[in-house]
Amino acid sequence: MVRGKAAKGISKKFAGEVRTRKGGLGALLGVVLAGTGFLSGCAGLANTSNANLTPQEVQITPALLTFPNVSVGQLATQVATLTNTGSKSVSITQLSVSSNEFTATGIATPLTLGPGQSTQFKVSFKSSTAGTISGTLSAMTSRGGGSTKVKLNGNAGKTSSQLSLSTTSLKYGNVLVHGSSTQAVTLKNSGSSDVNISQLSVSGAGFSVSGVAVPFTLPAGQSAALQATFAPAAAGAATGSVTIASDAQTTSSSVALSGTGVNATYTMLLNPTSVTFGNLNVGSSATQTVQLSNTGNASFTVTQVSAAGVGVSVSGLPVPTTIAPSQSVPLTVTFAPPGAGSYAGSLSVVSNATNSPATVSLSGKGVQPAISAIPSVVAFTNVSVGVTNTQTVNLTNLGTANLTVSQASLVGAGFSYSGLSLPLTILPGGSSTFTVGFKPSSASSFLASLSLISNAPTSPLTVSLSGTGVFPSLTISASPTTLSFGTVSTGSIATQNVTLTNTGNSAVSISQVSVAGSSFSATGITVPLSLAAGQSTSFSVIFAPTTTGSLSGTITSLSNASNSPTTIKVSGLGASSAPHPVSLSWTPSTITYVSFNIFRSSISGGPYAQINSSLTPSYADTSVTSGQTYYYVVTEVDSSGAESTYSNEAAAPIP
Numbered sequence: 001m002v003r004g005k006a007a008k009g010i011s012k013k014f015a016g017e018v019r020t021r022k023g024g025l026g027a028l029l030g031v032v033l034a035g036t037g038f039l040s041g042c043a044g045l046a047n048t049s050n051a052n053l054t055p056q057e058v059q060i061t062p063a064l065l066t067f068p069n070v071s072v073g074q075l076a077t078q079v080a081t082l083t084n085t086g087s088k089s090v091s092i093t094q095l096s097v098s099s100n101e102f103t104a105t106g107i108a109t110p111l112t113l114g115p116g117q118s119t120q121f122k123v124s125f126k127s128s129t130a131g132t133i134s135g136t137l138s139a140m141t142s143r144g145g146g147s148t149k150v151k152l153n154g155n156a157g158k159t160s161s162q163l164s165l166s167t168t169s170l171k172y173g174n175v176l177v178h179g180s181s182t183q184a185v186t187l188k189n190s191g192s193s194d195v196n197i198s199q200l201s202v203s204g205a206g207f208s209v210s211g212v213a214v215p216f217t218l219p220a221g222q223s224a225a226l227q228a229t230f231a232p233a234a235a236g237a238a239t240g241s242v243t244i245a246s247d248a249q250t251t252s253s254s255v256a257l258s259g260t261g262v263n264a265t266y267t268m269l270l271n272p273t274s275v276t277f278g279n280l281n282v283g284s285s286a287t288q289t290v291q292l293s294n295t296g297n298a299s300f301t302v303t304q305v306s307a308a309g310v311g312v313s314v315s316g317l318p319v320p321t322t323i324a325p326s327q328s329v330p331l332t333v334t335f336a337p338p339g340a341g342s343y344a345g346s347l348s349v350v351s352n353a354t355n356s357p358a359t360v361s362l363s364g365k366g367v368q369p370a371i372s373a374i375p376s377v378v379a380f381t382n383v384s385v386g387v388t389n390t391q392t393v394n395l396t397n398l399g400t401a402n403l404t405v406s407q408a409s410l411v412g413a414g415f416s417y418s419g420l421s422l423p424l425t426i427l428p429g430g431s432s433t434f435t436v437g438f439k440p441s442s443a444s445s446f447l448a449s450l451s452l453i454s455n456a457p458t459s460p461l462t463v464s465l466s467g468t469g470v471f472p473s474l475t476i477s478a479s480p481t482t483l484s485f486g487t488v489s490t491g492s493i494a495t496q497n498v499t500l501t502n503t504g505n506s507a508v509s510i511s512q513v514s515v516a517g518s519s520f521s522a523t524g525i526t527v528p529l530s531l532a533a534g535q536s537t538s539f540s541v542i543f544a545p546t547t548t549g550s551l552s553g554t555i556t557s558l559s560n561a562s563n564s565p566t567t568i569k570v571s572g573l574g575a576s577s578a579p580h581p582v583s584l585s586w587t588p589s590t591i592t593y594v595s596f597n598i599f600r601s602s603i604s605g606g607p608y609a610q611i612n613s614s615l616t617p618s619y620a621d622t623s624v625t626s627g628q629t630y631y632y633v634v635t636e637v638d639s640s641g642a643e644s645t646y647s648n649e650a651a652a653p654i655p
Helices: 005-021 024-033
Strands: 058-061 064-070 075-084 090-097 102-105 111-113 118-126 131-141 150-156 163-165 169-176 181-189 195-203 207-210 216-218 223-230 236-246 252-262 268-271 274-281 286-294 300-308 312-315 321-323 328-335 341-351 358-367 371-374 377-384 389-397 403-411 415-418 424-426 431-438 445-454 461-470 476-479 482-489 494-502 508-516 520-523 529-531 536-543 549-559 566-575 582-585 593-601 609-614 618-621 629-638 650-653
Touching (some): 058 131, 064 075, 169 223, 216 223, 223 252, 268 341, 268 358, 274 286, 286 321, 312 341, 328 358, 371 461, 377 431, 389 424, 476 549, 476 566, 482 494, 482 536, 494 529, 508 536, 536 566, 609 618
Parallel strands (some): 274 358, 482 566
Antiparallel strands (some): 090 131, 181 223, 195 216, 286 328, 312 328, 341 358, 389 431, 403 424, 403 445, 476 494, 494 536
16 A cells, blocks of 8 residues: 555544544545545545455445436436445446436446445436436456445436526616617526516606517527616606516516706806916926816817917817816916016807806916126236235026026136035025125236026126236234333333234234233234235234333334334333322223223313223222322223213322
8 A cells, every 4th residue: 555645634634533523434425525536535546456355335425316306308407426435446337327317427337445445426317308217336356246236216307497687677867858778688588488578568757778679589598688768858856667578487677767957057067266386497498287077967069269368388189179077177267478577368269058157367487597607797906926815706696586606607817706506596586695706817917707507588697807916015013113101100001002914915824912011011922924916914912011211112023024024113201100199990981992091181071181091990099199189080092992971080189
């Protein structure tokens, strides 16, 4: 016996059947019925001998096959199973049927079945006459023995015919007066014999049928289509029915009919009723869609579609065109502004609809950019040879559409531009800046032009460039060149300012500021320091005498200027401190002060004379006389050199 995966699967099925059916035959049948058209059990047996075969160990199941209600001439088939229930192989030589109306097929003989093996075959019944027919079926073996016998019963004859309808109700809804609507009903013979339809009758105003002419024979298993039409002659609800008479088991069948006749309405709708294109660049175009719909229940014919207004047009619908109920067609509206400004127009559709003409309002605005350059002429004067000077150019969009600068072209030597990243987009009313540079290669005049290409109608915009190159001049001046601090008591300080100015045409680099002379110092300047042409810087010189008598010194500035070094002479008188000095202090009016000027008078209300200056909001007056009263006021000086009015007066009597 050959064993494999198939055999293992059958064993599992077999074991399951033993538990549920409780019996050897039941278990065997469970294995046989688990498949169709195969041999079960141990296949490939070499021993085909029928020696010692026990009679009827070959069984056919089921024991009874019945073929009820088979029409004359029709073929009906069932499946039977042949099983070797013995312990030895058996050879099947023939399947024997006792009646010609029955046939057995599906087994090629001779066929060897091993112990427990089974196979299936077909048993068919077909009779040429009506009536009940019986017979038997058995299998013959090579040893002359036979199988169990199967009883065969067949019943041939006419059965009751069946006529079925696909629907028993047809609803037409609203149908135009003098129009029509047709629906189909399928008649099907679901029986085993012909159905003879003898009569079709229709009731109800406006209803009719077609497609089947009576008398009509509908063969078994066939279908026929019956067309039912509703054609109302007047408005209003209508009901009716179709009645079908036949020799079917149910002799009369009917279909209920209902519908409503409605009068025709012709209306059209344009959606939307207004179209706004918004802002559109001059020279370009935009489209929008308007839907033309038939909102009535009858078709209408469009005879004219037109657009009125500058820059607008319509397309998409040839005329004449018929629009069916519920149909919608698109119209394409185009706006192409010929110039800047606001535009208005309309779309009109003329038809035989009751609400003709239908209109749509159209509007749009043509916009365009406008470019401006400030300055439009860039001039550089007296620029040192080899030195780059720059100026800023401001581009402004004075138009109503986005300005796009796509290209820049510079023609001419000595000039350059930077900060212009292209393509550059500037919104209406917006601006953008870039830098033009001039670096002369010689002491002469230069001319150039910068051309800007944009989408503005005035493109290209040309910016004229000019410049004069000169040989470099490096000079520096000091103001003042002499400082006199007057009398300052020892232990006190006095401060004055000095300004250094680049009076040449090229940058000057200050490398050192030094002070010579006892009691003098400088503050407020950090070197190295570069001054551009025309630029200035200031610093403070402080006189703080530690001895009495006449004192002098110099402030020296070293630079790469041709007149370097620059010298400022300073002088002052140191006086002994008074036994009763007057200490003054005040509150600055701003945080931007640079220094203060102190004034004194021996008479209240003045006139006052300046006695000193101070970098801080305090001062000690040591040049006073005992027994005298002094009156003081202060002014404040800011970074621009502007001086305030007098402060309130303070009195100081000296003991």
